[in-house]
Amino acid sequence: MNKKEVDIIIKNGQVLTINSRMEIIENGVLIIQNKTIVDLGSEDLLEKYTAEKVIDAQEGIVIPGMVNSHCHLPMIAFRGLGEEGIEDRLMGYFIPLEKEMLSRKLIYDATIHGAIDMAMSGVTTYADMYYHVDEMAKATKKIGLRALLGQTVVGFPVVDASEAYGGLDYAKQILTDFKDEELVSLAIAPHAPYTVSKDKLLAAKEFADQHKLIIHIHVAEFEDEKNQIKENTEKVSVIKYLNNIGFLGENVLLAHCNYVDDEDFKIIESSGAKIAHNPMANAKGATGTARIVEAMQYDIPIGIGTDGLMGSNVVDLFKVMTYTTTIQRIRKMDRTIMTPEKVVRMATLGGANALGMGEKIGSLEKGKLADIVIIETQSMNMIPNYDPYATLVFQANPHNVETTIVNGKIIVENRKLLTHDIRENKKIMDEWFHIIKPFGNSLAKKN
Template sequence: LMYYHVDEMAKATKEIGLRAVLGETVIKFPVVDAKQPYGGLEYAQKFITEYQHDPLITPAFAPHAAYTVSKQKLQQINTLSKKLNVPVLIHVGEFGNEAARINDNPKQLSPVAWLKDIGVLDQRMVLAHAIHINQADIDLIKQSGAGIAYNPMANAKGATGIAPAWEMYQQRVPMGLGTDGPMSSNQVDLWRTLSYAANMQRLKHNDRTIMIPEQVIELATIGGARALHMDDKIGSLEVGKKADVIIVETQSANMMPNYNPYATLVYQANPSNVTTTIVNGNIVMEQRQMVHVDTADVTRHIRTIETDIAAFAKELAKKAITSPSLMK
């Protein structure tokens, strides 16, 4: 995950008992948690120092994109990521005009080729989106060992395009599923993403035989672990791995008929069908009841700020409607 105030997110994640890879955003503008351009870099270093050996939180650097972070800062982050042995999360190929928006790119290399050219594309990187990429880019990604976060629902809502996920899957590029942020898909719901992951590829290729449910579940589990290079610890139920398990009930009407468990999970299930969640061997939700947090208290808190959020969201919506398309 790439966002702001990730130290606070880490506290909340640990309170609930979940596992997360959290990256502090680094960007060339002043933002909500950093008054100076690139202030997120110092923030990230402090966060990484605090959580580097945490059993649940994997801290990371999160340079926003090749066109919003300078060559020098990307190279500095790469050096630090090697020293600290942490992931680097970055948006790549979300828009079709990124090559033209990158400074220090006189050859107009693609974002992937540019990252390779400046020496920062490596196995610690996870590339979010990867929509506007070609076969040469896929080859570079595979050679580097970088992972991919495929975000089909957010990409559909934002009309940014359909990633060549089927091509990357066939070529064994490490790839998992993502939701992008709540502003991009309105909810951070991996269950809805499952069906989008399959259907967007079928639409793109006009082929309903590809990205079958078994392959989608692979992307949602061990695929994501491979993209993060954590597949030796998580992503599948194997002896010696962390005990991260969910139990999904099959008695609700939306889960019937259940003739193929993979298809049921991809096309029928939703979050309410998860009855129990176990992370690191500890139960964090049982029979749909959170163990470590009072959800009613959380709801009351949200209600107190909901009006302010709604007003802010309406202003953002007005600006979005009148703003020129980022795709142009």
């Protein structure tokens, strides 16, 4: 019998398919050809296929690439600053710091750094909301990740818009840059209902609907948020306000949703909108947490995210998965909820569905794109591995990620990044450190 030649074979892995039956294939094999998973199953497949590149997973856990469903990646240049107990850290520290420091070059360099961190942490796709996303796209493609990049629209001048709401015109200018791109997609990102007027929210929606783009927006993150929306004269919930003005729809990704009741969840479900849950950043910022257990009772796609890197300080989803489980359990005083299997699904297929990519990524199935992560199980923190889902949620960390594959291309192998010189990036980030630190420290003293 002649064996069929393919690009990559992964063998000897504990394969978590995250398919509709949540099948686990022990001693599993994955077959990759032309960026796609063309076959998977038991070791019998080794009799059918041959490849120049064969990866021995060495009994590691093989999962779909994780999806960070809400992030502000270039903020990684500022992580660790302003941690001195500043009361209004968003308006009093974050925004003034960005106003002073951000530039095209910093956004590009910081995105390189953040994308490296993600790739080496098992995140293969991320959804962002920031500025100069054309620079972010270049950096993301260089490292080899997949991304949905939301161009921010906000009601005050920012680094890429000298006038309020200039981000919408910026998005229109760079739209063609994303045409026919495999790895990066443009989204429109009105910052929040309290920083974007009704007219501009609807203008962003019209633009997104016209060009079939995702809309990425912060919603109901803060308890008093509905009262901060000037045009919400009836003081209804933020979700009801957005629904009343005709903003919600299937292409809307709602980040946070900390203050959302059951009636709001019904509205989200009927509109087809999605949720990006950010428990770690919200816990650190003391802004609350979403009623995610209740949300899961509805037909709402839910992913998990890190939020900005000054919020969570990390880009990986291992800690976020732990927070996703433990915060809901303590909130409900019920240790039977938010099982590890459900949380791993949220970190993979849940995130893919939230980004509108579930048909292509998020599970290991024939015909899907080969976004795959291998997590070793030989380190002390990974032994024993009785339940791979529990191992991922409660034991694993980024240093256990052995291999990262995106779109059929190996970008991390044996914990080494193959697409960029990490030493060069470290040198560049050290230069930025010495530029940013003095201003960051002086700003902290004023607060």
